[in-house]
Amino acid sequence: MLTTDRISGAVLVLFASGVIWESRSLPLGSLRQPGPAYMPVLLALILLVFGLLIAGAGGRAAPLASISRREWRHAAAILVVSVFAALGMERLGYRLTVLMMLVFLLKCVERRSWALTITLALAIAFGSFYLFYTLLRVPLPIGPMGI
């Protein structure tokens, strides 16, 4: 039976194997003089052993189907917004990016009124910019047309 521990243990084993594979381009060194790949390979081997132990002893863990997936659409939308922030901030500027993030979350995801959405989005985007950029002098990206 597929259980949560079997799946997570298998994922850890896969990840550890990937790290060992990726480390092959770096010098391993020797026991007496460890190279840059020594520690990553050692740690990946430790992780691999733990992954096997977790998967091996995972027969009695909760079945995979028991994990609730009700909120995944919401979570995916928020994650997309977060990735958008990473991609858009230096291209669109801080204020425009935050404005778009908030409009999407408040209007499309939370289905709030336009008035509330626009008021909150403008207040947070421009208010936080003023606080950080102007008052605290934290360098934030400026977008096209100086916005």
Next chain:
Amino acid sequence: MLETLQNLYLGFSVALSPVVLLYAFVGCIIGTLVGVLPGVGPLAGISLLLPVSFGLDATSAVVLLAGIYYGAMYGGSTTSILMRIPGEAASVMTCIDGYAMTRKGRGGPALAIAAVGSYIAGTASVVGLMFLAPPLARFALRFGPPEYFALLVLGLLVLAFMSGGSMRKSLSMAALGLLFGMIGIDPMTGFFRFHYGLVELGDGIGVVPVAVGLFGLSEILLTAGQEKPPEVIKPRLRELLPSRQEWRDSTWPIARGTLLGFLIGIIPGSAHIISSFVSYAVERRLSKHPERFGQGAVEGVAGPESANNSATSGAFVPMLALGVPSGPIPAVMLAAMMVHGISPGPLLIQQQPELFWGFIASMYVGNVVLLILNLPLVGLFVNVLRIPYALLYPAILVFCVLGVYAVNGSVVDVGIMSAMGALGYGLRKFDFETAPIVLGLVLAPMIEMSFRQSLSMSSGSYAIFFHRPISLVLLLVALGFILLSLRTLFTRVAEWRRKLGLEGEGEIKEPGKI
């Protein structure tokens, strides 16, 4: 003793002068405000405001910066408790039970306990700093790479042994965190490891994007889409203060956290970060009800917060007594002192007693100012929870993005935060703890560096770890923990063999005894 008290009198006459007092107050206010903003922690706060102190006299400048440091450390716990956003690694453990208390409507008491715990720990560790600074600093300097490696290995094992959940899972997460810490330029050879074309990864993955992603963002991902959104908590005035039981439960954790934090804080390097992790693990292990941890146990806030603050003072010991900064923040403070023509070290106490003792006395004053400042602010901060979650989380997300970006001015950090948010979401679904990842990430460069430096010192001989007394003792204690953890394995094997009838044949079992 009498001489120390006389010196302290001199210190208080400096610290209680209206101008110095004003700077302590201003420093604490700025620090608290800076600390409340996620991502802008004490280091960024002090660095940003360092130029402001140039125009002041030496004592006022140091007192102002120390106030910012203290204030920012406390301000960081506010976001951890109310929103599950740790501003820095030291606040990670406060997130767990502090936020759980907030969800139960006990955010006010959590903030109050954090303030009082920080005050007691801060004051007590200043007393320690006053009496023990020179001898402790000399002991701390005996920590070379082998001792440091042994200490960090012991720290990781203690945490895994004392964590409440599955030890296998905790250790696997620590290993994952250590692996994340391997990303970046290898300091010994200059090889760029696992960079995939991203130059920004040269310095490795930052702690702030990982901590904010694993804790803050994953919480938003898990909570925002729930069919029944989190209740809007309307705190009443009398519920802002801890109950008698909560005070009682916090007394010993505060005392233990203070001692642990101070001892860990004096060790050079960034070992003070682990003080809050160790304190949490100790409290969970010592508790009669460890199952309450993670569900809103006040001990889980009191211990780590006290340890964190106590380590802050402990970190000043090597800086003041020997001129050796024990981390990035004391290093910036050291730079600030040098700008004013002060060179910290053994001669500072003799040559400029009014500055040294004024600084010590200003720490007492700073702690009182913080308490006076923060207790009334608890009510103000808790009011944030009146906002419905559907409106609150977009704002929290914006502050997470902003705070993470502000640390290095890098969008790669925002990307890392997003990836860590997704990872934290998945791990929490699969019942893994995420705090060991942060700890592993913090310790990885230090463990690797001290391990390889030790081997370079000994021309590749592993005997160096056993020839030096401090390192040997630490490793023996670590071995003890490994054996203790194996005990349960042996018990299980013995039980299994008994069940199969391989052991105990011929023995007459007493009724009711297995």
